[in-house]
Amino acid sequence: MKKLEIETQIEKASTLPSAFYKIRPSFEKSQEYIFARTWQYVADASVVNKPMDTYPFTFLKNVLDEPLVFTKDKENQMHCLSNVCTHRGKIVVEEAKKQRMLSCMYHGRCFRLDGSFKSMPEFDKVEGFPSPKDDLTKIPFKEWAGMLFVALEPTVDFDAVFGPMQERLSWLPLDKLTFHEPSSQDYMVNANWALYCDNYLEGFHIPFVHPALNEALAFEEYDYELFDYGNLQLGVAKEGEPCFDIPPSSPDYGKNIYAYYYWIFPNLMFNFYPWGLSLNVVQPLAYDKTLVRFRTYLYEGKNIEDWSVNQLHQTEMEDEAVVESVQFGIQSRYYKSGRFSPTMEKGVHHFHRLVAQFMNTE
Ligand code: FES
Ligand SMILES: [Fe+2]
The missing domain is CATH 2.102.10.10 (Rieske [2Fe-2S] iron-sulphur domain)
Known part of the structure; x- marks a missing residue:
């Protein structure tokens, strides 16, 4: 298998080769090289x-x-x-x-x-x-935060991976999150797990793919921040849309934040909303099949009926449709890899660099 190389400078970089997503040997290698080593x-x-x-x-x-x-x-x-x-x-x-x-x-x-x-x-x-x-x-x-995480052979400590997210959100009552089973559900996606992550890691597609979500988010203010083993997408609310009540102690004080979309390498998505957390666990089942587990957690005193969890389902359906279309598209003999938007695809580039780093480390 060819060594994966992703340029560190996004302006010069190309995406992961399509072979990474579509051949069984690279999926099998990723099990030991990525999934046995991460939380x-x-x-x-x-x-x-x-x-x-x-x-x-x-x-x-x-x-x-x-x-x-x-x-x-x-x-x-x-x-x-x-x-x-x-x-x-x-x-x-x-x-x-x-x-x-x-x-x-x-x-x-x-x-x-x-x-x-x-x-x-x-x-x-x-x-x-x-x-x-x-x-x-x-x-x-x-x-x-009331959740259990396991790593078989972790190459990085839990705190080094989760620390930046914990610190940024330390003002949220995460010790009082309650699991809400009735609104938690599983989705089966006919695509490689990493394509699902690629799609999650950019807000570039929101105006094209998610018309309803696009009504709530101020696209021009959408922002990306990278840390060692994860990244954050900051969704800023349009005027009149629900947003967090952020205390002065937070670096985000004064901003109308609709959601914090945190991704933790390789496959965990923590979406924090004013009502609680929607955790998405992207679990590979085969090189072309992925189970996405949505787990809903509510802050104390918040009621699920008050918030539009339905919108999450609609967004998921829209995402699955594009991700499955990409899964079909990358089988093409004419598609080998693409380039990145330096403003909108920082998160995807970061993910590809981490994949290459883990896959190349014996
Ligand atoms: S295998 Fe457990 S006692 Fe024999
Ligand atoms: Fe999406």
Whole structure:
């Protein structure tokens, strides 16, 4: 596979080659080189609310397929563990439930809720047993704003990745976000995950693709800011449209901000509105199939009915249609790659540079 090269100067750069999106080997390489190394959203933290709760899940189903389990021990400490028994490899926790310890139902090996080995029948004569290898591996995780994030082999600390967003929004009541399940839904998109991200990372297409959203946003004031592992698009509201009430402590004081659109490499989109957060998790299923999970979180005292969540659905339908059209278009023998608008496609360029950086790092 050819090394990916993206010029650092946007005026000179070309986009990722179409082969990156349309051939299986580059998708397979991206699983290890991008997805095993970065922070992924798993679930709302309420899945392990109380001591002795356990929550098994598959990390990036269909792609990395890593069986993991969240547990909360008796001291209320949370753990994220490999969910594969260290004896012969059975899945230890098959369903979310309360339990004092984790027992494998194949030959009876038991683990404490922190993953350490506890007991095993018929193993008295085994030499050098138990050893640390018999514990369940601990997996790096982070609980933030009531959400759970996991990384298998993170190359960058959670705080280094999420810090700029946390700092900028420190005035928002993010510790009191509540997950609103009825308005959360999943979308299946017939396109490569990175095409979905490309589209998200520019507001260039808003006047062409989203007529209703375009009515609310002041296009001339739309702005982009880049940080190490993510970027921000600032949507400024037109006169009379809903916007944040921003305190003087924020660098955005005085601006009529309609939304903060934060993207975290490689596939997390945090869209903050005056009513709460719409989180979009762009989960690859295959090189040409992507599951986009919309998760709605509300600030305390905000009511979902008061806000136009319907508009998010409409915008999503419009985005999916263009992204699927691009998926078809890039199959063409005549399309190899394109160029960037230096004013409107900074975020896409930033994404392509990060993709190249991760894919080229052994
Ligand atoms: S595989 Fe778990 S006890 Fe044998
Ligand atoms: Fe869009």
